[in-house]
Amino acid sequence: MVRPVFVYSDALMGYNMGTQHPMQPRRLRQTFDLLDSYGAFESEIELREPTPADFDEVAETHSAKFLEAIELLSKGGRSSGSSRFGFGSGDNPIFPGMYESAMLYTGATLNAVDAVLAGASVGINISGGLHHAHYDRAAGFCILNDCAVGIRRLRRRYARVAYVDIDVHHGDGVQELFYDDPTVLTISLHESGRTLFPGTGFVYESGEGEGVGYSLNLPFAPYTPDAIWIQAWRDSALLILKAFQPEAILLQMGTDAHVEDPLAHLCLTAQGWLEAIKDVVGLGVPIVAVGGGGYNMKTVTKMWSLATLTLSGIAHEDATPDSFTMHNEIPTLTDHYEIELAEKDRKRSQDFAEESVNEIRDTHFAKFGL
Numbered sequence: 547m548v549r550p551v552f553v554y555s556d557a558l559m560g561y562n563m564g565t566q567h568p569m570q571p572r573r574l575r576q577t578f579d580l581l582d583s584y585g586a587f588e589s590e591i592e593l594r595e596p597t598p599a600d601f602d603e604v605a606e607t608h609s610a611k612f613l614e615a616i617e618l619l620s621k622g623g624r625s626s627g628s629s630r631f632g633f634g635s636g637d638n639p640i641f642p643g644m645y646e647s648a649m650l651y652t653g654a655t656l657n658a659v660d661a662v663l664a665g666a667s668v669g670i671n672i673s674g675g676l677h678h679a680h681y682d683r684a685a686g687f688c689i690l691n692d693c694a695v696g697i698r699r700l701r702r703r704y705a706r707v708a709y710v711d712i713d714v715h716h717g718d719g720v721q722e723l724f725y726d727d728p729t730v731l732t733i734s735l736h737e738s739g740r741t742l743f744p745g746t747g748f749v750y751e752s753g754e755g756e757g758v759g760y761s762l763n764l765p766f767a768p769y770t771p772d773a774i775w776i777q778a779w780r781d782s783a784l785l786i787l788k789a790f791q792p793e794a795i796l797l798q799m800g801t802d803a804h805v806e807d808p809l810a811h812l813c814l815t816a817q818g819w820l821e822a823i824k825d826v827v828g829l830g831v832p833i834v835a836v837g838g839g840g841y842n843m844k845t846v847t848k849m850w851s852l853a854t855l856t857l858s859g860i861a862h863e864d865a866t867p868d869s870f871t872m873h874n875e876i877p878t879l880t881d882h883y884e885i886e887l888a889e890k891d892r893k894r895s896q897d898f899a900e901e902s903v904n905e906i907r908d909t910h911f912a913k914f915g916l
């Protein structure tokens with residue numbers, strides 16, 4: 547029996563866009579520490595050191611010119627096209643060593659893929675999930691699209707691979723990179739592009755050419771709570787995911803749909819969000835799980851820990867261990883409060899979700915025999 551693999555070392559914290567940037571690398575170490583305090587790495591999960599991705603393999607997903615520009619900027623060189631490649635804005639600052647650190651988080655996703663290819667039921671890289679990176683442009687805190695690189699390696703073995711993205715932002719980079727590919731089903735649940743970055747992810751974006759039907763978007767209105775989110779997923783995307791019969795799944799586990807996350811407006815709890823992950827586990831297919839967004843340093847830490855324990859099938863107490871250094875700040879893995887929504891917001895999110903599901907029925911169900 548091959549154990550679940552968790553790819554981590556503190557070197558992954560080198561992907562650091564600065565102290566004022568919302569994406570704080572300490573969320574990685576905090577998650578590791580919380581899992582470690584549960585004893586997760588004693589026998590149940592194998593901890594593996596990440597290794598950098600190889601230029602040629604990454605160049606199957608990104609343009610060589612883009613990779614060369616990253617390498618140059620990373621060394622402190624000047625590239626006249628840096629803004630053309632998406633760098634220099636507040637979202638994507640240039641920082642020393644960014645080439646090496648981007649290659650490392652991408653390599654860590656490939657290490658998680660390799661674990662699955664070697665027979666593990668799950669391989670996890672919380673430093674990955676950087677779903678906004680495009681073919682030749684950094685975007686939304688993402689330089690390299692490790693999700694796409696990982697999917698390509700999975701495709702060498704598996705005929706059909708599904709990508710499931712529960713980050714609050716649309717997984718635009720991954721969708722774009724497989725838009726005409728019927729062997730990769732991309733599914734993204736997110737807050738609507740009308741109210742949130744990157745402004746895409748509408749149901750009508752369903753693929754092109756051979757890939758028509760194989761891009762699936764399930765958008766939600768601001769303030770959507772657990773019950774509406776999970777019901778819409780089960781009534782549409784989950785049915786299509788099952789009908790597609792993927793041989794492997796790459797799961798992007800951004801935690802920024804949580805009610806306490808500062809960058810978006812959905813109202814999920816940790817345990818509500820986890821329901822979708824449990825549904826994916828229930829399919830019994832090998833899973834490569836990566837991180838993604840998560841900008842509240844407490845909720846991201848507990849949600850990735852909860853997800854890792856669940857994906858690995860490890861029974862655990864909800865109360866975090868006393869030995870965890872942040873035990874007082876993060877006393878439990880799940881949330882213990884009721885979210886009070888204004889009736890108009892609840893109604894609006896319900897209507898919006900129903901509309902998304904109905905549109906998906908019209909655009910996608912026939913293709914999958916549903």
Ligand SMILES: [Zn+2]
Nearest residue numbers: 713715802839
């Ligand atoms: Zn996000």
